[in-house]
Amino acid sequence: MDDAALDTMTARDRVDLLHQEIRDRICLLDYLPGSRLSETELAQEFGISRTPLRRVLARLEDEGLLRSVHGVGTMVTDVDYAELAQVYRLRKELVLLQTRLDPVPVSDALLARVRAILQRAEGLESAPSAREFMRMDRDMFLALLELTDNAPLRQMSERLYFRTARIWLQQVTASHIDLMQECRIYAREAAEILNALELGDLDAVGHIRRAHISLSFARMKG
Amino acid sequence: MDDAALDTMTARDRVDLLHQEIRDRICLLDYLPGSRLSETELAQEFGISRTPLRRVLARLEDEGLLRSVHGVGTMVTDVDYAELAQVYRLRKELVLLQTRLDPVPVSDALLARVRAILQRAEGLESAPSAREFMRMDRDMFLALLELTDNAPLRQMSERLYFRTARIWLQQVTASHIDLMQECRIYAREAAEILNALELGDLDAVGHIRRAHISLSFARMKG
DNA sequence: TCGAGGCCAGTTGTGCACAACTCTGCGCAA
DNA sequence: TTGCGCAGAGTTGTGCACAACTGGCCTCGA
Numbered sequence: 001m002d003d004a005a006l007d008t009m010t011a012r013d014r015v016d017l018l019h020q021e022i023r024d025r026i027c028l029l030d031y032l033p034g035s036r037l038s039e040t041e042l043a044q045e046f047g048i049s050r051t052p053l054r055r056v057l058a059r060l061e062d063e064g065l066l067r068s069v070h071g072v073g074t075m076v077t078d079v080d081y082a083e084l085a086q087v088y089r090l091r092k093e094l095v096l097l098q099t100r101l102d103p104v105p106v107s108d109a110l111l112a113r114v115r116a117i118l119q120r121a122e123g124l125e126s127a128p129s130a131r132e133f134m135r136m137d138r139d140m141f142l143a144l145l146e147l148t149d150n151a152p153l154r155q156m157s158e159r160l161y162f163r164t165a166r167i168w169l170q171q172v173t174a175s176h177i178d179l180m181q182e183c184r185i186y187a188r189e190a191a192e193i194l195n196a197l198e199l200g201d202l203d204a205v206g207h208i209r210r211a212h213i214s215l216s217f218a219r220m221k222g
Numbered sequence: 223m224d225d226a227a228l229d230t231m232t233a234r235d236r237v238d239l240l241h242q243e244i245r246d247r248i249c250l251l252d253y254l255p256g257s258r259l260s261e262t263e264l265a266q267e268f269g270i271s272r273t274p275l276r277r278v279l280a281r282l283e284d285e286g287l288l289r290s291v292h293g294v295g296t297m298v299t300d301v302d303y304a305e306l307a308q309v310y311r312l313r314k315e316l317v318l319l320q321t322r323l324d325p326v327p328v329s330d331a332l333l334a335r336v337r338a339i340l341q342r343a344e345g346l347e348s349a350p351s352a353r354e355f356m357r358m359d360r361d362m363f364l365a366l367l368e369l370t371d372n373a374p375l376r377q378m379s380e381r382l383y384f385r386t387a388r389i390w391l392q393q394v395t396a397s398h399i400d401l402m403q404e405c406r407i408y409a410r411e412a413a414e415i416l417n418a419l420e421l422g423d424l425d426a427v428g429h430i431r432r433a434h435i436s437l438s439f440a441r442m443k444g
Numbered sequence: 445t446c447g448a449g450g451c452c453a454g455t456t457g458t459g460c461a462c463a464a465c466t467c468t469g470c471g472c473a474a
Numbered sequence: 475t476t477g478c479g480c481a482g483a484g485t486t487g488t489g490c491a492c493a494a495c496t497g498g499c500c501t502c503g504a
Contacts, residue, residue: 011292011457011494039486049459051273054486058277059284070233070486071465086324086372093319101311150308152385156378163374233464233487261456271489276456292456293495 011052018046018056026065026076027165028134029173033078037066064163079167087164088217092210094157099206102149106197113143114194121187128179130172133186134165140190144209147202171220182219233274240268240278248287248298249387250356251395255300259288286385301389309386310439314432316379321428324371328419335365336416343409350401352394355408356387362412366431369424393442404441 009017022042025031043053057074060066068074120136141161145154171177189212196204231239244264247253265275279296282288290296342358363383367376393399411434418426 036485038484050486051458051460055277055280055457058280062281062284068486069466071484072467073485083373087374089323090319090372090374093323097312097315101315102308150312151305152309152312152382156381159378160374258455260454272456273488273490277487290456291496293454294497295455 014048015052015056015059018053019059022056022060023063023065023162026060027138027162027169028131029166029169031076033076033166033170035076036073037076039074063159079164084164084167084220085217087160088213091157091160092213094153094160095209095213096206097150097153098145098148098157098209099202101153103202104147104149106147106200106202110143110146111194111197114140114190114197117143118187118190118194121183121190124183125187128183130169130179133172133179133183134169137168137186138165140193144193144205147205167220168216177219185215236270237274237278237281240275241281244278244282245285245287245384248282249360249384249391250353251388251391253298255298255388255392257298258295259298261296285381301386306386306389306442307439309382310435313379313382314435316375316382317431317435318428319372319375320367320370320379320431321424323375325424326369326371328369328422328424332365332368333416333419336362336412336419339365340409340412340416343405343412346405347409350405352391352401355394355401355405356391359390359408360387362415366415366427369427390438390442399441407437 022031031037037057039050039053039057042057043050046053057066057068061068065077066074067077117136117140120132124133124136138161142158145157148154168177172179172182189208192208193205196202196208244253253259259279261272261275261279264279265272268275279288279290283290287299288296289299339358339362342354346355346358360383364380367379370376390399394401394404411430414430415427418424418430
C-alpha cells in the first residue's frame with residue numbers, strides 16, 4: 001500500500017483506502033479469524049493516530065468483519081456455517097438482479113477486463129496460487145458488478161461478497177478443497193461468462209453465475 | 223428519548239440507540255434535508271462528548287443519510303429522483319425475497335402485531351396524521367421483516383427502507399400527495415396483507431407488498 | 445465603485461491523555 | 475492443595491484541546 005500518497009488526499013479518501021486495505025488483509029487471511037488486532041500498532045503502521053483509525057475499524061465492525069470488545073481487544077470475526085449459508089442464498093438471488101435491474105450496455109472496456117481475467121484464470125491452471133485466485137475472483141466480481149447501474153444493489157452485493165470471501169480461502173488452506181481443481185473449474189466458468197457477455201445475453205450471465213455460486217457452495221460443504 | 227437509561231448500558235448499545243434516535247429524526251423530518259447538524263450541540267443534548275457521537279454520525283453517513291464536509295458542517299442529505307427510483311426498484315425485488323428466503327412460520331404473536339397495526343391504520347382514517355402514519359408504516363415494515371430468518375437480507379432491507387422513508391413524508395407535507403387518501407389506501411392494504419398472512423400464503427404477502435410499493439412510488443411521481 | 449486579498453468565526457478532523465474495563469497470574473488463607 | 479481476592483498490564487472507550495479547513499465579511503487599493 002502506498003503510504004506516501006496518504007498525505008495528499010482528503011480525510012474521507014484516507015478512510016476509504018484504509019478500510020479497503022484492512023478488509024483485503026482480512027479476506028486474504030493475513031489476519032486470521034479469531035486473531036486480535038492492535039489499534040495502537042495499526043495506527044503506528046499507517047502513521048496516524050487511533051482516532052481516525054477507529055473510524056475505519058468501526059465501519060469494518062458494522063460490516064461484520066471485526067468485533068471490538070471493551071477492555072479485551074478487536075478480533076477478526078469467524079463465519080459459522082449457518083451465516084455462510086444465508087449469505088450464499090441471498091447472493092444467489094442478488095446475482096440475478098445484477099443483470100436484470102438497471103442493466104448497463106456491455107462496453108468493450110468491460111469485455112476487455114473480463115478477457116484479461118479469463119487469461120489470468122487460465123494462467124492459474126498451470127501455476128495455482130490461492131492468493132492470486134482470491135484477487136482474480138474479486139476483480140471478476142467487481143467487473144461484473146458494473147453490469148448494473150443500481151447503486152444500492154452494487155453496495156449491498158459488495159458488502160455480502162467481502163463478508164464471506166475468506167471462507168473459500170480457509171477451506172483451500174485446510175485442504176478441504178482442491179486448489180488445482182478449483183482453478184480448472186474457474187477458468188471454464190470464466191469462459192462461460194465471457195461467452196454469454198459477448199453474445200450480449202445478460203440473462204444468461206446471471207443464471208450462469210447463480211449456478212456457479214451454488215456449485216461453489218456445494219463444494220465447500222465437504 | 224430516555225436519556226437517563228443511557229448511563230447503565232454498554233457503549234455499543236448507546237451507539238445503537240443514538241443512531242436509531244437521530245435516524246428517526248431525519249426520517250420524520252425533524253431534521254430537514256439540507257439542514258445542518260451541529261456535532262457540539264448534539265453531543266451536549268445527549269450528554270456525551272463529540273467522540274462517541276461522531277461514531278454515530280459516521281454510521282449515518284455510511285448509510286447515506288448524512289454528509290460531513292471538513293470545515294463546513296454535517297448536512298442531512300437530500301434524495302434525488304434517480305436515487306429514489308433505484309431504491310424502489312430494488313425494494314420491489316427484495317420484498318419478494320423476504321417471504322421466499324429462509325421463511326419463518328407465521329406466529330400468533332406476529333399476527334397480533336399486524337392486527338394491532340391494522341387497527342392503527344383504521345384509526346388514522348378518521349384522524350389522519352402524517353407522523354403517526356410514518357411510525358405505523360415503520361412498525362409494519364419491521365414486523366413483516368420477521369417473516370424471514372435471513373439476517374443479511376433483513377439488514378439490507380432495513381437500510382434501504384430508512385434511506386428513502388422520508389420522501390413520502392416530504393411529498394405529503396408539500397401537499398403533492400393527499401394524506402387522507404393515503405390513509406384509506408393503507409388501511410385497505412394492511413387488511414390485504416393480514417388476510418394473506420392469516421391464510422399462511424407468504425407468496426401472496428410478497429406480491430401484495432410488491433404491488434403496494436410499486437403503486438406508492440407511482441403516486442409519488444405526481 | 446469594484447475587485448482582490450486577507451482576517452475571523454465556526455465547523456469537522458486529529459492527537460493525546462486518561463477513564464473504564466477485562467484477563468491473567470500471584471499471593472494468601474482455609 | 476484449592477479457592478479466593480487483588481493487583482497489574484493491556485485493551486478499547488471518552489473527553490478535550492488543537493489542527494485543518496471553509497465561507498463570509500471587511501478592509502484597502504486602484
